[in-house]
Amino acid sequence: MSWTCDAVHGGSLRRVDLESGTNGWASPPGDFFLLRSANYFSKRQKSPGGEYLLSPAGMDWLKSPSKLDNVLGRPDNRVGQALRQAQAQGESLKSFILAVNLQIPGKEQHSAVFYFATEEPVQSGSLLWRFIEGDDAFRNQRFKLVNRIVKGPWIVKKTVGNYSACLLGKALTCNYHRGPNYLEIDVDIGSSAIANAILRLALGYVTSVTVDMGFLVEAQSEDELPERLIGAVRVCQMEMSAATFVDGDAPNAPRGNKVNHLSH
Numbered sequence: 143m144s145w146t147c148d149a150v151h152g153g154s155l156r157r158v159d160l161e162s163g164t165n166g167w168a169s170p171p172g173d174f175f176l177l178r179s180a181n182y183f184s185k186r187q188k189s190p191g192g193e194y195l196l197s198p199a200g201m202d203w204l205k206s207p208s209k210l211d212n213v214l215g216r217p218d219n220r221v222g223q224a225l226r227q228a229q230a231q232g233e234s235l236k237s238f239i240l241a242v243n244l245q246i247p248g249k250e251q252h253s254a255v256f257y258f259a260t261e262e263p264v265q266s267g268s269l270l271w272r273f274i275e276g277d278d279a280f281r282n283q284r285f286k287l288v289n290r291i292v293k294g295p296w297i298v299k300k301t302v303g304n305y306s307a308c309l310l311g312k313a314l315t316c317n318y319h320r321g322p323n324y325l326e327i328d329v330d331i332g333s334s335a336i337a338n339a340i341l342r343l344a345l346g347y348v349t350s351v352t353v354d355m356g357f358l359v360e361a362q363s364e365d366e367l368p369e370r371l372i373g374a375v376r377v378c379q380m381e382m383s384a385a386t387f388v389d390g391d392a393p394n395a396p397r398g399n400k401v402n403h404l405s406h
Contacts, residue, residue: 145228145237146259149200149221154386155377157200164379165349167201167256175288175356177369182361191356194373195270196240196258201375204253208390212319213255214241214326218388221257225323236263239324240274240372242357246341247332252385256357258373269366273359274325278318282311285327286360292376294351298344302353309360313337345382352378 150157158166173190181187200221204210214222221239228234239259246252264271273281288307291299310316315333319326331337344351356374361367 145224145234146197146199148224149257149259150198151200152220152224153200153202154384155201155203155380158378160376165381165384166378168376168378169198170354170356170374170376172356172371172374174290174354175371175374177288177358177371178361178367180368182367182369183364189368191358191369191371191374194258194371195264196260196373198373198375199239199257199259201257201377202253202255203380203385204255204388205250205385206253206388206390207250209245209247209251209330210243210253210388210390211245211317211328212326213243213253213388214239214324215319215321222324225259234261237261237323238264238274241324241326243326243328245328245330245332246345247338251390252382254377256355256373256375258357269359269361270370270372274320278316281318281327282316283309284359284362285309285311285316286358288356288358290354292352292354293379294344294353295347298347298351301340301343349379349381351380352376 156166158164158168160168160170172192172194175191176188177191179187179189213219225234225237225239237259239257242256244254264274273284286307287310291302310329313334314337315330317328319328331341354374354376357372358369361369
């Protein structure tokens, strides 16, 4: 996917070495995460996550006067631009992007946006396909974050927890934006006082914290096992000042639909 090469290397946070990198992001192996195995419901066993379902397509660290919603729907979004340019030349016509936008409140709004992509259509009928095509109620019941603190002060490890899992759509307000070739999940950290407090603590130590975050659709029945990661990212000792400024208003943005089907 030639367009993803630009996307991977073009953000304000550069891609860095997995072990020694700072102020950047990297792709941790899926096996670093323990997910529900094929016999989870009978034996409660977890197993290493294996390969991602989608490929890493970059990270953006953004700041703005107002909350940034549907960043992939903005004409100035660099990842969306890269795909549109490729498609204008007849390439990557089946490509699909899934983005997770962690919206961090404050005097200035920040967004950490993680992009994952595939060149081929997501397999019809698969759990990920059902998540992409489903309604918000289904998504909220299934969208899961698994994280682990790789480096950081004891207080951060103690507070955030290690190898902790969270259904983001149940703990926080998530808004889903479905465009012609993307799904963006906007996670409003400010919607939970607890999440906001934990994040404030972590951001206080952000330059000494390295965290792995994996995103997946939770398996809730036998036929959905084993769980697979959509993708994962390691954020390495990030500098708050590395954020790129983005105008809060994006006039003429081709908005994705906020899908909210009553039935599907």
